[in-house]
Amino acid sequence: MVHNSLPLQWRKYPERYYLRGNYCENCKTSFFPQRQICPNCRRKGKLVEKETPYTGKIVSWTEVSVAPFGFENETPYFLAIIELENKVKILSQIVDSKKEKIKTGAKVKKLFRKISDIDPEGAIAYGYKFKVVD
Amino acid sequence: MAGIVGYGVQVPLRRITVEEIARVWKKDGKKISAGIGVKEKAVAAFDEDACTLSVEAARKALETAKIPGQKLGAIFVGSESHPYAVKPTAAIVGDAIQASPELMAADLQFACKAGTAGVQICLGLVKSGMIEYGLAIGTDTAQGRPNDALEFTAGSGAGALIIGGKENEVIAEIQDTYSFTTDTPDFWRRQHAEFPQHAGRFTGEPAYFKHITGAVKGLLAKIKMSPNDFDYAVFHQPNGKFPKQIAKSFGIEEKKIIQGLITPMIGNTYSGSSMIGLCSVLDIAKPGEKILVASYGSGAGSDAFSITVTKNIENKRAKVPVLEMIKEKEYADYAEYAKHRKKIKGL
Numbered sequence A: 001m002v003h004n005s006l007p008l009q010w011r012k013y014p015e016r017y018y019l020r021g022n023y024c025e026n027c028k029t030s031f032f033p034q035r036q037i038c039p040n041c042r043r044k045g046k047l048v049e050k051e052t053p054y055t056g057k058i059v060s061w062t063e064v065s066v067a068p069f070g071f072e073n074e075t076p077y078f079l080a081i082i083e084l085e086n087k088v089k090i091l092s093q094i095v096d097s098k099k100e101k102i103k104t105g106a107k108v109k110k111l112f113r114k115i116s117d118i119d120p121e122g123a124i125a126y127g128y129k130f131k132v133v134d
Numbered sequence B: 001m002a003g004i005v006g007y008g009v010q011v012p013l014r015r016i017t018v019e020e021i022a023r024v025w026k027k028d029g030k031k032i033s034a035g036i037g038v039k040e041k042a043v044a045a046f047d048e049d050a051c052t053l054s055v056e057a058a059r060k061a062l063e064t065a066k067i068p069g070q071k072l073g074a075i076f077v078g079s080e081s082h083p084y085a086v087k088p089t090a091a092i093v094g095d096a097i098q099a100s101p102e103l104m105a106a107d108l109q110f111a112c113k114a115g116t117a118g119v120q121i122c123l124g125l126v127k128s129g130m131i132e133y134g135l136a137i138g139t140d141t142a143q144g145r146p147n148d149a150l151e152f153t154a155g156s157g158a159g160a161l162i163i164g165g166k167e168n169e170v171i172a173e174i175q176d177t178y179s180f181t182t183d184t185p186d187f188w189r190r191q192h193a194e195f196p197q198h199a200g201r202f203t204g205e206p207a208y209f210k211h212i213t214g215a216v217k218g219l220l221a222k223i224k225m226s227p228n229d230f231d232y233a234v235f236h237q238p239n240g241k242f243p244k245q246i247a248k249s250f251g252i253e254e255k256k257i258i259q260g261l262i263t264p265m266i267g268n269t270y271s272g273s274s275m276i277g278l279c280s281v282l283d284i285a286k287p288g289e290k291i292l293v294a295s296y297g298s299g300a301g302s303d304a305f306s307i308t309v310t311k312n313i314e315n316k317r318a319k320v321p322v323l324e325m326i327k328e329k330e331y332a333d334y335a336e337y338a339k340h341r342k343k344i345k346g347l
């Protein structure tokens, strides 16, 4: 899976490794993943690259029991929509957290983890996951 | 002046107790646990490896050093469980912590002392003025063959140290270092082999004790100090027992090694072991206090360091001390452990 899309994976390293998004200096809005054009300002927008904060809170979450290909052995696992401190919303797996702590409003922080490693001879895909912090 | 300007530790959340491992193999867990001085070990999750542990430890080290990743001139990652046989962990770590591409980087391997080898390289580069800051990491997700003695202790964790040379930034000055190396067949893992082999009769006396003794004696003679001049000592800790024995052989009181003796709670983290022990001492050491560190790597060698804590440590301690961090844990039974460590066929 990872092997077949290596150039795509590689281009996403800044996004996956350290949450690089962008920011419109005109309307002061952050975006993740990066936008080509500011949806608010269109041609007047002035986008610059900017890392998003590594902390935020859970807006909504779900427990996955039937996983897509490559994630079958990870079930049950948790997916959440997280609002980062710059208001950007991001979808991520929640790990290292007890089920009772995973709830709307819970504070989370970003971790660096393996996302996919199913081919023992292929490249490993690293990226972000989040955990609940007390 | 050159020395440590920042430090960080990462230990996985999961633990398995020695008693739980012993239960599966119908052995006396209480007796084994007491014999090796280890209660439980840290277990890397299926989505953690030596690289992910390195990245988290490195981020914490940058945080205590109060410098951005772009300022690093070198990264050395020491491990015996690098995720790739060929493709540097150091490059992935560099990218993940946003180091500049103008970066010297390499992976090191010397069984359990590859982390301290990185510290020595960074120290040399900083002292010669070739780099401003260097990052040395010792990291492992150690594997023991099921039902082998090493399975009780082979743990996971990483320790990261940033080395710099500015007087107002150094929190612990490294006065000197001394290494002792010989060809000793006590432990090895061949290419493509999943688990290491160890030669029982070489473990202990001709390996751990001989090399650490050689390195520490050499260091002390060089700097004209005696073991009792130190307030703390950190020795490589393959189990909870050896560090106490080697301390005793130098006449160092046991209370001086307790703060840095982490293996009883998280197992032997191999390349991370002495580095994590040192970080735990940095969590509490006061300005002016002296720390003796000696790593050990099978094969075999030991790196000894004489370190003095400076006044800068007061405002550059880790946010969460090592002994506090490892209290956050979740127990796994043997089946879960086998799943996470991919010891089940087909995973």
Ligand SMILES: [Zn+2]
Residues within 6 Å of the ligand: A024, A025, A026, A027, A028, A029, A038, A039, A040, A041, A042, A045, A046
């Ligand atoms: Zn805009």
